[in-house]
Amino acid sequence: MTDAATTLQQEIAAEQSHVDRVYARLAQLRQAAVRAEKDGYRLARVGNFGALVERDAMVFHAARRRQALDAEHEGLVFGRLDLRKGLDMREGGEQREGPDLRDVTVLYVGRLGVRGENAEPLVIDWRAPAAAAFYQATAAEPRGVIRRRMIQSSGEKVTNIEDDLLDPGAAPEGMRVVGDGALLATLARATGRGMRDIVATIQREQDQAIRSPAAGVTIVSGGPGTGKTAVALHRAAYLLYSDRSRFAGGGIMVVGPSGVFVEYIASVLPSLGEDTATLKSLGSVIPGLVATRTDTSAVASIKGSLRMRRVLDRAVRDAVPNGPTELRLLYRGQLLRLTRPELDAIRARALPRGARRNEVRRAGIDGLFDALWAQAQRLGISRLPEQIQFEDDLSDRSDFRDFLRAWWPRLLPRHVLAWLAEPERLRSYASGILSNQEIKALTGTFTPGDPTIADVALLDELDELLGKPPQPPKPKRDPYHVIDGIREVTTYADRQRAARAAATQRPDDYREYAHIVVDESQDVSPMQWRMLGRRGRLASWTVVGDPAQTAWTGDPAELAKARDWALGSRKRHDFTLTTNYRNSAEIFALAAKVIRELYPDITLPRAVRSTGVPPEELTVAPADLPDATRKAASGLLADVEGTVGVITPVPRRDEIAGWLADLPAERLQVVTSLQAKGMEYDGVVLVAPDQIRGQDGARTLYVALSRATQRLVTLSA
Secondary structure, three states, X not given: OOHHHHHHHHHHHHHHHHHHHHHHHHHHHHHHHHHHHHHHHHHHHHOOHHHHHHHHHHHHHHHHHHHHHHHOOOOOEEEEXXXXXXXXXXXXXXXXXXXXXXXXXXXXXXXXXXXXXXXXXXXXXXXXXXXXXXHHOOOOXXXXXXXXXXXEEEOOEXXXXXXXXXXXXXXXXXXXXOOOOHHHHHHOOOOOOOOOOOHHHOOXXXXXXXXXXXXXXXXXEEOOOOOHHHHHHHHHHHHHHHOHHHHHHHOEEEEEOOHHHHHHHOOHXXXXXXXXXXXXXXOOOOOOOOOOEOOOHHHHHHHOOOHHHHHHHHHHOOOOOOOOOOEEEEEOOEEEEEOHHHHHHHXXXXXXOOOOHHHOHHHHHHHHHHHHHHHHHHHOXXXXXXXXXXXXXXXXXXXHHHHHHHHOOOOOHHHHHHHOOOHHHHHHXXXXXXXXXXXXXXXXXXXXXXXEHHHHHHHHHHHHHHOOOXXXXXXXXXXXXXXXOEEOOOOHHHHHHHHHHHHXXXXXXXXOOOEEEEOOHHHOOHHHHHHHHHOOOXXXXXXXXXXXXXXXXXXXXXXXXXXXXXXXXXXXXXEEEOEEEEEEHHHHHHHHHHHHHHOOOOOOOEEEEOOOOOOEEEEOOHHHHHHHXXXXXXXXXXXXXXXXXXXEOHHHHHHHHHHOOOOXXXXXXXXXXXXXXXXXXXXXXXXXXXXXXHHHOHHHHHHHHOOEEEEEEEEEO
């Protein structure tokens, strides 16, 4: 065994000793939580209502503590800081020199803060101010850190360590340094199906964005592989940790581009110690609706344009398809009749600019009553009652009520969107707003009952334009109600729990989030920004993206206007990430070549890792493409330990997935070039890159080429 290997094993053994101590303490804390939970249940034997409520409080808090300890068990300790003694970490790394700088203070960093029996810190929570130096220290500015150590584990066993020696001059005699750089070694590991856990690989530029002020808008820009998604998710966890009452009470919503992406990141926040954030894709922002179909880039850009709001506004003011065009009523021997022009005029008066159709139905009915009453007076109907009695007489008639339901029904957004599926209505609504070419492109793209992702924002806009019919207020449940005649909570903890439960009881379509995180923001259309903005009126924001990856082909000024409307006048904090940690230099060079064809002078991130393996670019006959795809995917599954992604043109995803049905699904994922946004795989097979470029543009191809961390194979037919 070499000296280096011996040193590594000795250092691993030393770290294992501390990790064993942490897990032993964790087991004690868990047992205490289980005992507290059992003790809480025993309180029910007392038999009075106060004991029942106190039982609920004890069980709630004990179960929550036990759940947190269980959730953070895997890889609990991932870092160590060796600090110059006397360093005060509470004020962002302010240094106060001790009597002997050769003495070292050791802090361990992990997913959860753990203290020993005497309250000594065994592990510092990664979000705590004391842990900031773990992410922010560099060789140029070590912030008092002599050595930063990354600890890799499998279960409770330490498997490897990597060191960065940041301040060699302060290193005491005997301090050992192992490995060739923690960051690059961590990034070389396989990713697994879910997003890699990169808590321990956040660098200073990322950490500054994560810990930026909670108020206002934090905007993070960066090219592929720069850790934008990691920053977004860690920022959500950091805000929940730093001001839980505000952000857990008001809620945090994380929005990604697709359902595939949301599934990909679903385990990240729980792994960071947080499970209260709401994860949504752009196709699932509306409760009860999950859209997965995509339009072509050209159609999506038309549907995403702000001009569509004017089209929808015309639609919500139109007569109901197949609705009644005439009202005929026999009243006391005389025929009362309203023609279509008269009905249209009544509807127009009841729907002035800015009015919401569902909310002014009463005004439409009143208009009918007034027109019928005036007609009855002109006809000289004998024994005509007062107008109020006349209206009551009509309201009691089933034929009049049937007419009202058909003429002015309560409309749902999906009803009006379905009207656009009729070519004549679409032309009528869009005439003078959209060009003839755009109207032709939209024709046939609205499918009732099966909306596309771009349609979801239109449905949300229609909900805003239609409004809700008046509803009687629902009585609110009293959180302190025990039983009829008793309104009491026995302990302070009970009151706090009840207050929290009441505060977090949200409607299905919640619109008062405290913070909204938008990932892959470059693909959010103007109409989608309006949809998100309605849910963030009270929110601070984190917006991450890369303009070079945008799929938006519409008016940039329109996009900026909609985004500014959503974000409001809040103060902006801008950050730019410059290092590509994901791709090998060989892979990113191919992706960079594609995007530079569009933007020759664009500033791209620097890929810091080289594998020595260039991308494999193959061209085969069309008939050989299925076999070549299977062979390439099988080869990558054998060559890499983690996941393999097969990226396809949008229309061919199901076809190509069928070619690979016999390969192991647990490590293989077939996605379209649009679904691949934000994803990463250890190996990628990119099928028909020229077709992707032709359909969705060079920027989408650039995204697809930059998904692989280790190996890339392109297959052209």
